[in-house]
Amino acid sequence: MDEAARLLTLLALVGGALTLAGTGMLWFLDETRRIRRTLTNALGRPPEPYLIVRGRGVGIGFDLPSNRVVVVWDRGAWRLxxxxxxxxxVDLIVDRQVAARTFRGETRRPLDHLAAPTEGVRLRFVFDDPAHPDFSLDLWQPGDDDVRGRRHADEALEEANRWMARMEALLRRPVARAPAAPTTIPVRPTTSPVAVRPLPPVERDDREEDEPPWDDPDDGDPRAIT
Structure with a gap:
């Protein structure tokens, strides 16, 4: 009996540990958490604001202090x-038609048709990048109403309209650009003047100031004929 009790206790502990490990793994690999981690790692801080579409594996996050935007897809495996x-x-596409839009330098086109969508609600972010010019997030598609964790049609339309207002306010803000680096002009180094040490004064013999020796009356002229 003691052996059987120990075995049952051991099996219960192992089962509890495996259950706890599996729960932790599911929590860590949750789609929303994975996308949020990718956005945080890319921006260097938690994104604010951000939008994640559960069930689609896509999201977008902003870091306004550093003027950066990151888009994520494939459950956080890829990003730009x-x-x-x-x-x-940004374009708001409702039932395959552009229902609202806001662009830099253009007058905003607000959403004036609030009827429940039937074919889909999509936000399309347009970037000045020839290689990857846009990024779309499908906030609602037919069939999402019956899936747990996804938005209903009315909720998706309200969320999209809220993001359109947020993007309009964001696009009106002047972008703080980093100051240009000052241009450095190379200057030819100049040769520093060499200090010239003055020569010591030459001591002169006072006799040099006298008359030449041949003018001395005491000395005879070697050329004189005696």
């Missing part, structure tokens, strides 16, 4: 980084 001045505008 943009600067905020590369974001040109």
């Amino acid at each position: 980084d943009y600067s905020l001045d590369e974001l040109m505008g």
Whole structure:
């Protein structure tokens, strides 16, 4: 009996540990948490604001102090980084038609049709990048109403309209650009003047001031004929 009790206790402990490990793994690999971690790692801080579409594996996050935008797809496996001045505008597409839009330098086109969508609600972010010019997030598609954790049609439309207002306010802000680095002009080094040490004064013999020896009357002229 003691052996059987110990065995049952051991099996219970192992089962509890495996259950706890599995729960922790599911929590860590949760789609929303994975996308948020990717955005945080890319921006260097938690994104604010950000939008994640559960069930689609996509999201977008902003870091306003550093003027950066990051888009993520494939449940956080892939991402693209943009600067905020590369974001040109946003389209709100309802039932395959552009229902609202806001772009830099253009008058905003607000959403004036609030009827429940039937074919889909999509936000399309347009960037000034020839290689990757846009990024779309499907906030609602037919069939999402019956899936747990996804938005209903009315909720998706309200969320999209809220993001359109947020993007309009964001696109009106002047983008703080980093100051240009000062241009350095090379200067030819100049040769420093060499200090010339003055020569010591030469001591002169006072006799040099006298008359030449041949003018001395005491000395005879070697050329004189005696």
